[in-house]
Amino acid sequence: MAYTKAAKVLGMNQVYKLADNIKRYSLRDVGFIESKNGKFQLERSLDPRMPINQSFKFKMVVQNDLHNFKMATVTANGLKEVNIFKANDAEKKITQLEYIIKDLQEHNILVIEEK
Template sequence: MAYVEQLKIKGDTRTYKLSADIKKYTLRDVGFVESKSGKFQLERSLDPNSPFNKGLKFKLVITASLKAFKMLTTSANGLNEVNIYKSVDADTHIEQLNYILEQLEQRQILEKID
């Protein structure tokens, strides 16, 4: 998946873009890890009971320039993109995804495009 300026998570109807007010220190505060190349990556479990269980994951990677990103939900090993809207326990995964996205919006990392 290529880095883009706006996108939808597979199966979702909402479109997101990076906030114009995004800051590197905010990314670090939220839990993003900075790579050697300067990219910021956040990986969160979509299991509401335990973040340590092997389950579906939410991944968000932002380029070093803070201009483009990729965001997806993946299988437990992180290699395959998954449509959580068609998964077993979809309601709990969607609820957890919505919580994560809401937090990213509140911290001015993502913006929803209507």
């Protein structure tokens, strides 16, 4: 998964990009962790009833220049991208994913890319 200016989650039709006015403190406010090399990473469980290390999760990484990013839904160990739209109990996972993305939009981190 490469860093790009626009990205979408596997199985989802909507494409997102980083907001033009994105701020580092906004990333920290919603739970992004800054790494030693300056990248910001967010991991959220798609099943709030289970620990993050036991369920599919949403993962997003923003480069330190705040221009490129990548996002995906991945397995519990974070190594393989998965299509949650085809998973068992997909409705709950999709609802949680939509909630996470909506929160990122409300904090001016993600915006819908115009075609």
